[in-house]
Amino acid sequence: MSARHxxxxxxxxxxxxxxxxxxxxxxxxxMVCRREERVEEIKxxxxxxxxxxxxxxxxxxxxxxxxxxxxxxxxxxxPTQRIxxxxxxxREELPNGIxxxxxxxxxxxxxxxxxxxxxxxxxxxxNPAVLSGPxxxxxxxxxxxxxxxxxxxxxxxxEWLQAALSGERFRVYLNRDPIGVEWAGALKNVIAVAxxxxxxxxxxxxxxxxxxxxxxxxxxxxxxxxxxxRETFNGxxxxxxxxxxxxxxxxxxxxxxxxxxxGEPIDDILAGMTQxxxxxxxxxAVVDRAEELGVEMPIAEEVxxxxxxxxxxxxxxxxxxxRSLKSE
Numbered sequence: 289m290s291a292r293h294x295x296x297x298x299x300x301x302x303x304x305x306x307x308x309x310x311x312x313x314x315x316x317x318x319m320v321c322r323r324e325e326r327v328e329e330i331k332x333x334x335x336x337x338x339x340x341x342x343x344x345x346x347x348x349x350x351x352x353x354x355x356x357x358x359x360x361x362x363x364x365x366x367p368t369q370r371i372x373x374x375x376x377x378x379r380e381e382l383p384n385g386i387x388x389x390x391x392x393x394x395x396x397x398x399x400x401x402x403x404x405x406x407x408x409x410x411x412x413x414x415n416p417a418v419l420s421g422p423x424x425x426x427x428x429x430x431x432x433x434x435x436x437x438x439x440x441x442x443x444x445x446x447e448w449l450q451a452a453l454s455g456e457r458f459r460v461y462l463n464r465d466p467i468g469v470e471w472a473g474a475l476k477n478v479i480a481v482a483x484x485x486x487x488x489x490x491x492x493x494x495x496x497x498x499x500x501x502x503x504x505x506x507x508x509x510x511x512x513x514x515x516x517x518r519e520t521f522n523g524x525x526x527x528x529x530x531x532x533x534x535x536x537x538x539x540x541x542x543x544x545x546x547x548x549x550x551g552e553p554i555d556d557i558l559a560g561m562t563q564x565x566x567x568x569x570x571x572x573a574v575v576d577r578a579e580e581l582g583v584e585m586p587i588a589e590e591v592x593x594x595x596x597x598x599x600x601x602x603x604x605x606x607x608x609x610x611r612s613l614k615s616e
Contacts, residue, residue: 291315291316292315292316292360292361292452293315293316293317293318293358293359293360294307294310294315294316294317294318294359294360294361294362294363294452295318295320295353295358295359295361295362295363295383296317296318296319296320296362296363296365297320297362297363297364297365297366297374297378297382298319298320298364298365298366298367298374298392299319299320299321299322299326299330299349300337300365300367300425301335301337301338301425301426301429302365302391302423302425302428303319303363303365303391304319304330304335304337304338304343304425304429305338305423305425305426305428305429306363306365306391306428306453307319307330307343307344307347308341308343308344308347308428308429309428309453309455309458310452310453310455311343311344311345311346311347312344312455313455313456315452316346316348317346317347317348318347318348318349318350318353318358318359319347319348319349319350320350320351320352320353320378321349321350321351322351324351326349327349327350327351328349329349330343330347330349331347331349333345335429337425337426338425338426338429340430341426341429341430343429352378352381353378353381353382353383356381356382356383357383359383359386360386360387360452361386361387361388361389361449361452362382362383362386362387362388362389362412363388363389363390363391363419364388364389364390364391364392364403364407365391365392366392367392367394367566368392368393368394368395368396368403368474368566368569368570369394369396369397369566369569371392371396371403371406371407372396372406375406375407375410375412376410379410382410382412383412384411384412384413386413387413387416387417387442387445387448387449388407388412388413388416388417389416389417389418389419389438389449389453390402390403390404390407390416390417390418390419390470391419391420392566393420393473393474393476393477393566394474394477394566394567394569394570395474395569395570395573395574395577396573397569397570397572397573400573400576400577402467402470402471402474403470404416404418404466404470415440415441415442415445415466416466417438417439417440417442417445417446417449417466418437418438418439418440418466418469418470418473419436419437419438419439419453419460420436420437420439420469420470420472420473420524420525420529421434421435421436421437421461421473421524421525421528421529422434422435422436422524422528422529422531422532422533423436423529424532424536424538424539426538427538428458431457432457433457433459434457434458434459435459435460435461435524435528436458436459436460436461436524436525437460437461437462437463437469437523437524437525438450438453438460438461438462438463438469439463439464439465439466439467439468439469439470439520439525440462440463440464440466441464441466446462446464447462450462461523461524463520463523463525465516465517465519465520467514467515467516468511468515468516468517468520468521468525468526469516469520469525471507471510471511471514471516472507472511472516472520472521472525472526472529472530473525473529474566474570474574475506475507475510475511475570475574475588476507476526476529476530476533476534477533477541477565477566477567477570478503478541478567478570478571478574478587478588478591479499479500479503479504479506479507479530479533479534479587479588480530480533480534480539480541480542480545480567481541481542481544481545481548481565481567481568481571481591481595482499482503482545482587482588482590482591483496483499483500483503483533483534483535483542483545484539484541484542484543484544484545484546484547484548484549485545485546485548485549485591485594485601485604485605486499486545486549486605487542487545487546487549488545488546488547488548488549488550489549489550489601489602489605490549491605496534496535499534499587500530500531500534502587503530503534503587504521504526504527504530506584506585506586506587506588507521507526507530508521508522508526509583509584509585510574510577510578510581510583510585511526513578513581513583514577514581540561540565541565541566541567541568543565544557544558544561544565544567544568545567545591548594548595548601549601551601554595554598567591568595571588571591571592571595571596572592572595572596574588575588575589575592586608587608590604590605590607590608591604
């Protein structure tokens with residue numbers, strides 16, 4: 289097999305953890321960074337959001353791409369609300385004609401487009417694959433056994449990318465429903481914000497279990513309405529990612545919700561964050577789309593009222609508890 293060279297667009301913690309895995313199995317990796325400080329940090333084998341992790345040696349970090357013909361495939365891990373800005377700025381230097389994977393989770397707020405649709409719009413790949421699943425960057429980088437899903441409609445290309453990404457402790461399953469995989473990754477962040485709010489309000493395990501279970505129903509209902517397959521939402525990119533994001537203290541979306549539930553002003557929380565909680569903008573985009581489609585999403589609707597309309601947290605929680613009785 290010829291040598292592979294991965295191009296990773298974006299230098300956040302997940303991108304660095306993927307670079308660590310890919311380089312650790314011997315392939316070449318180049319990360320495209322926004323700041324010189326991050327370039328120097330990666331070259332020294334460190335990443336500010338992965339404390340205690342020594343990155344695999346030989347990961348290249350650059351501010352710009354000199355020769356796009358060097359790369360076998362690309363992975364975009366840019367935060368969703370910044371993808372368009374980055375693609376506009378780098379339109380001339382990014383390689384097309386190679387397989388691209390989206391590792392971003394969210395929906396562009398102003399257009400409602402998924403990250404893969406943005407890659408398509410800018411001509412990088414007609415059928416980008418999607419990488420998603422329960423994969424906190426901190427644990428991936430530390431070698432904690434992790435299983436994720438690669439969604440691709442292109443059989444041969446999907447298997448090639450699956451082999452390129454898989455490592456001894458990073459197992460990649462193949463899924464033929466990239467639309468479902470991508471929506472699952474976006475929607476679970478909305479439910480994670482709700483889970484954090486519930487915990488921050490002082491509710492217990494019973495409440496959290498009910499919220500996550502009913503949240504999974506909402507996610508699948510919406511996901512099927514926008515073209516995903518129901519089985520996808522029962523797998524790693526659906527239930528798996530939902531569980532880890534709603535229960536783990538690593539989750540930025542759950543953490544934001546927790547602080548909201550404790551009574552902290554949302555504007556103060558977001559202003560002090562150094563990493564992106566995609567569930568905040570995604571909530572509005574998803575609820576707007578759900579209203580257009582006539583899809584019922586009571587949990588997501590209450591999160592939007594709390595986060596975007598600044599509704600009272602306790603009132604929002606009580607509204608959910610006071611809904612009319614139904615069958616499961």
